[in-house]
Amino acid sequence: MNEMLNGMYSKMNTSADACTNFYEYACGGWESKEEIPDDRSSWSSFGILSKSNKDVIEKLLASSKEGKANEYYHSCMDQNAINGRGVQPLLSLRDSLNLKFKPGSGCMTSDDYNTLAVDLAKLYKGAGVEGFFCFGVGADAKNSSSNIVGASQCGLSLDERDYYVDKDPHTDKTLLALREYIHSTFTKVEGKEPDATLADGIIDFETSLATIMMDKISLRDPQKTYNKMDSSQLEAKMPKFPLSLFLNKLYDGKPVNKVDVSTPEYFDKLSTLLEKTPKTTVYNFLSWKLFSAHMSHLDAASFAISFKFSQALSGVEKAPRREEICVGRTEGALPDHISRMFVDHKFSEGSKKFAEKMIENIRKAFIKNLDTITWMDKETKLAAKNKALKIKDKIAYPAKIHDDNFLTTHYQTIETDPEKYFENHMSAVKFSVKEECDKLGKPVDKEEWGMTSSTVNAYYDPSKNEIVFPAGILQLPFFQSDYHKAFNYGGIGVVMGHELTHGFDDQGAKYDETGNLKSWWKNSTMQRFEEKTSCLVNQYSEFTIAYNKGQEHVNGKLTLGENIADNGGFHLSYNAYKNDEGSNPDEKLSYSGQGFTAKQIFFLSFAQVWCAKSREAALHRQVMGDPHSPAFARVNGAVANSEIFDEAFDCQRQSNRKRCHVW
Template sequence: MSHFQKEMLTRGKGRNTMSTYKRTTLDDDDLVDSAVDEVYPNGMQVSLMGPSHSTRCWAGWTGMEKRLLVLVGFLSAALLVSVLVMGIHYKHDHPRVCLSEACVTVASTVMGALNRKVDPCEDFYAFACGGWVQANPLPDGHARWGTFNNLWEHNQAIMKHLLENTSMTGISEAERKAQRYYQACMNEDKIKELGARPLQELINQTGGWALTGPWDKDNFQEVLITVSSLYRTSPFFSVYVSTDSKNSNSNVIQVDQSGLGLPSRDYYLNTTANHKVLTAYLNFLVEVGVLLGGTEASTRVQMQEILDFETTLANITVPQEERMDEELIYHKMPARELQTLAPVVDWMPLLSAVFAPVELNDSEPVVVYAKEYLQQVSDLINSTSKSLLNTYMMLTVVRKMASNLDQRFQDAEERFLEAMYGTKKSCVPRWKLCVSDTDSALGFSLGAMFVKATFVEDSKAIAEDMISEIKAAFEDHLKYVSWMDPETKKDAKEKADAIYNMIGYPKFIMDHKELDKVFSDYEVVKDLYFQNVIQYYNFSARVTADQLRKAPNRDQWSMTPATVNAYYSPTKNEMVFPAGILQAPFYSRAWPKALNFGGIGVVMGHELTHAFDDQGREYDKEGNLRSWWKNSSVEAFKKQTQCMVEQYSNYSINREPLNGKHTLGENIADNGGLKAAYKAYENWVRKNGEEEVLPALGMTNQQLFFLGFAQVWCSVRTPESSHEGVITDPHSPSRFRVIGTVSNSPEFAKHFHCPPDTPMNPSRKCELW
């Protein structure tokens, strides 16, 4: 599926929707409400940043907290003044100091984040972020808080203003639809008036369920077709359209495993460690079931059966680390063979409904990524009661739609999330939820307004220049990669040359006619939020079907322009950098180049390196999955990567070891991105000469580069969120993204004068690119 469709069809991010697409992004946590870059067909997502929850309202703060906030503001202002004064004195003896307003401000920010009591050679993360962590206690309602959150909330505030400015002139009908969608979401009185009725009516229309009365029907196929096609849920397995990995010029139907309500199979299988979450999940299902008309006792019995059923599903679900080699899990077959593979499903009626109005026959090609799973889930369905199967399918719709109902449902979900992520209850402003939801559904309409309001057009040219410098540095270093044979090295350079850059926003959103055409088939009703959501799923189903058999379009993105993230698409061999991330703390045209290369430069290097990570390397320069490496280089690659698997597996957080195999792709990208960006900065200095240093820090610009990289990842998170990250996130925790990467960097050790065998300068370093 195209990036644009994937963004459209993953509405409700952060609501337990199962992602079925592949992508390689900078981070995939719970920070920004964003989709990710192209997901690998095995379902793995590799991303830069992810979505967050709420912020605490000022009205809920105690007097002491308010006084502390005022004190922090006063101290910050005092620090800024002291930096300026120190800088003026410093200028007398060091004429190469930058004393512009931007330099003084950013120097103050950098200095405030430091903890100089820590030796950078012992723990660079604690040195770079210790002050920031101390000054930024985790806000209520958030499982994690970091520099990404600040930027996302800044972008949200801009979008709020744009969505509420209904008197704005010169905007397209598609942009008006985004405003109406937001207004309907904000109409809490109407949502409260309707209560549970919209979802109850939907359930009744789909055939009902045993929670609210006697149920004995033989309608498994009909319900499966309805919930899969109209409401875009994925009970048992996911069916979608995406680029054919072995024929990147065509979109094809794909089928993969899915079906779990919790983020990972580990939650079901490791019951001792996850008892609290499993209990909260069961209570959530019971509470929602009662709100929809069930009795407490009967609903609890049935929801326990659902939990037991999902546990059985978890047992047959293949762990992500066993799905990393796409060559092994890619199986292309005519649709008729699905009937033999999983005979319990009547496949042709299901596929015809999901991809209507496109006409299909049983020779339609389908790519299956979970062959053994489909066989096992077919047997499981056969041995499960029809009533339980029906309740489970209805529940996939309920879990997806309940948060679009009144406050009672949102409170139930909030209680579950508090247990899941260890968050504290907070008063989340309704507008933040509605901005994020509008960005998920009509993010390209909203993105057109966001770009016009915020994006400076020459930022594209500046970003292009930086990418060119980083790509040149990466390709130059390829010459010195000793483990790769010359022929494969030559092909790797050609692939790097061929990577296509997309910056800021897709072109079509700035053309009113084109934008209106995309959303012409989607009607938005001003006051009926739930109806708009249902209509959106129907609309997105038609968009999906329209892409079948067509060539993927480069002008279709999987991230909206305001997203604070970036991604690499293996089947398009392209990198995408939305306008939302081309801001501080990643980039500012007024900052020293050292900070820009350490910030957005490392992001660019990160996405570039994904083209050569453990999965991206399997795709050629045209985006096709094929064996284009010589066997000797494949074996050498695996040997080199084993070093990183072992390195990151030796890290632990809250006594829980990381999975170095699961995080390998992102660790490769982090290490390669830092190296390429540093080499590019060195090349820039050779061409342009040393730039002025920041005042008062007492650091070289080379040290500032590494500091800029590290401070992007300053963050705090709950123990529960850290646990969730360890078992689900393809990225290492922020602390290890910093210390793991710099400890492999000879340049870091050189510029911070780290003695041999100190923690940040070990004798054994892992190097790939």
């Protein structure tokens, strides 16, 4: 008990007012002692645990050169061999793709469109590079057991459209950094300085793409982004582009009869844009996409060019250690091998059983909570209960990672030549692309995981109606089986409640218990639900961060789903804790003269999971495009909506404030 309380107390700033800024009260001590490492854009409880997990993997990979993952890692670590080859591996890759599209001053002819279609397929299959649209295979949102080809907008070098729209490329610092990155990349790869207008042309083209893209708020609506049509209908949107030829080459002749187009209007406007874009601009853009995708995997000088651009976006001061970079790349190439390593050396099966029980208690709390919700009609409540009961939970790791035959045969095409890291990297890229393309015509693999077992995160998948908790997060500061229940429910319990609530947030609520996009709510209840969630939109939009000598507001519409899940998970986990056998929220615990109730431990554990510091550029980037609110807002927003919190910390003077309640 002392170990737990000591760890918690060391992070606190008890001079802060818990009632007005609980984040500072819970994390102020942590913030005063922790510094953001030079090689990080931010530092947090998540980041510290993630680094610890990667350190475990690094030791295992570095300890031996035997085994596929170890071989891949050591090829990445051989910088002498990598530096000795310079940019030649990338030039060889370009030659091997046998691209036929050529630059030219005029616009594209019919033959040019045909050549472009074939080259775009070659770029994706042979280099994992997508051009000005993205195609992929995944679950059909309205028939979640079947896979379908999906088409969407893409093509930007920056995270999203707002970096381009209404910005002056000659004065905007982010676009100026992008211009320098493009110019330096072409200089390095081609061995000579390009025409000064090359980078401007690429940025102008990307800006044109950005202006015709759907905005980030609309993209959150699964009903707006589900537009299933015949492939011929999509082809009609781009009459000069031979889509059928592109799809035939991309999927090796497999029939593609239906396509789910997330952004139909984008394809309408893309057709017009391509018609007036010079061939040279299209050629330079595709060259840039190829170069930038693999620049960081070349020699040290090429990596430095790529990293300099990352610095401009995130404010990070230096690159991570090579060992850490190569751990990440090995995990990306051979995820199941790394999951096996991590689980075998780090995870306790007892933690899995403990977590299973907690999830079940939180599920029960959700179902019990439905009875208290006055804005939901009886029929929709029954459907919500049915959906909650059918949510599948995946904990720690998939069984297949302990199947030696699977590990050997599934990844057999990934190369591990000790002297050819770039080719090893490309074999992993092509393997990943082929794995995805091969899903066409096959049923959805319901056992597939979207994260490796060492990942410090969790997720809800609406198309499978499942919640997933990798082994990597089932550790301190989220979870420790011999710590007080209140600690575990405040930590990993809130994360579990958060993911379960995603099944009923503004996106998840549009999927039924089988994972199909379907209206299963009464219209009147959905209207009341949206009224409830609008309270959260307004509340979180009031939070601000410091940026560029001013303030920038959190986007309450962009972060709505996560804010619903934060508040719902927080509420559900507390109720699950309170109802767990033997729990006593008013139990008193003491440490070094400081007294806490179990109820207070719950809230402190919740808040300290989110202790974080970010560089200004990184926080700005988060607010621009991340659906998660900044850490301080996640904490202070949730507790502001909790009457139980006010009771725990004697905040009665705020008992009349407006609160937002959904779940």
